[in-house]
Amino acid sequence: MVRVAQMTDGDLPLVVALEKECGLNSRGVDGYRKILPDQNAILLVAIEDGEDRCIVGMFSGSVVVDEMQIDNLAVNERYRRMRIGQMLLASALSSAARLGAVVATLEVRSANLPARAFYEKEGFALVGFRKRYYAAPSDDALLLTREIQIKS
Numbered sequence: 001m002v003r004v005a006q007m008t009d010g011d012l013p014l015v016v017a018l019e020k021e022c023g024l025n026s027r028g029v030d031g032y033r034k035i036l037p038d039q040n041a042i043l044l045v046a047i048e049d050g051e052d053r054c055i056v057g058m059f060s061g062s063v064v065v066d067e068m069q070i071d072n073l074a075v076n077e078r079y080r081r082m083r084i085g086q087m088l089l090a091s092a093l094s095s096a097a098r099l100g101a102v103v104a105t106l107e108v109r110s111a112n113l114p115a116r117a118f119y120e121k122e123g124f125a126l127v128g129f130r131k132r133y134y135a136a137p138s139d140d141a142l143l144l145t146r147e148i149q150i151k152s
C-alpha cells in the first residue's frame, strides 16, 4: 500500500535522486534541509509500506499569502498511473488550504505532455507562457493555475 507522509531529513537523498531520475531541477539535499522547518513549505513523500521507507513519489511546494506555488511533483516510473500523483497533489492542496491558500500555480515544460495531461485532469488551466524559460533542453514554460476549494 502507498501512503503520503511528511518529508523527513532521512528521505532527502532519495527525494533528490527521484527528482533527478525524472529530469526535474532539484534544490538538492542542502536546499531541502534549509526549508524543512519552514511552516509554509509543503514537503511530502509517497511511501510504499514495507520494511524500508521506500520513497515512490514526492511533492514540494510552498504557500505565500494565499497562493501555493508547486515546485516539483514526481512519481517513480514503475509506479505511474496508480493515482499516486493524484494522492500527493490532493494532500498538498489540503495542507495549502489549511495555510490559507486559495489558488495553486505551477510552471511546466511545454514538451512534458504526461504532466500537462495530469494537471489538466486535476483542474489546472493555462494562464500564461514563458518563452525559453527552461534550459538543457531549452523549452517554454506553461503557467498553470487552479482554485483550491476550502472544505467547510
Ligand SMILES: CC(C)(COP(=O)(O)OP(=O)(O)OC[C@H]1O[C@@H](n2cnc3c(N)ncnc32)[C@H](O)[C@@H]1OP(=O)(O)O)[C@@H](O)C(=O)NCCC(=O)NCCS
Residues within 6 Å of the ligand: 022, 024, 071, 072, 073, 074, 075, 076, 079, 080, 081, 082, 083, 084, 085, 086, 087, 108, 112, 113, 114, 115, 117, 118, 119, 121
Ligand atoms: C506527472 C506525474 C507526477 C503523474 O503521476 P502519476 O502518479 O502517474 O499520475 P496519476 O496516476 O495520479 O494520474 C492521474 C490522471 O492524470 C492523467 N495522467 C497521468 N499521467 C498521464 C500520462 N502519462 N498520459 C496521459 N494522462 C496522464 C490521467 O488522466 C490519470 O488518470 P488515469 O490513469 O485514470 O487515466 C508523473 O508522470 C511524473 O512523475 N512525471 C515525471 C515528473 C514530472 O514531469 N513532474 C511534473 C512537473 S512538476
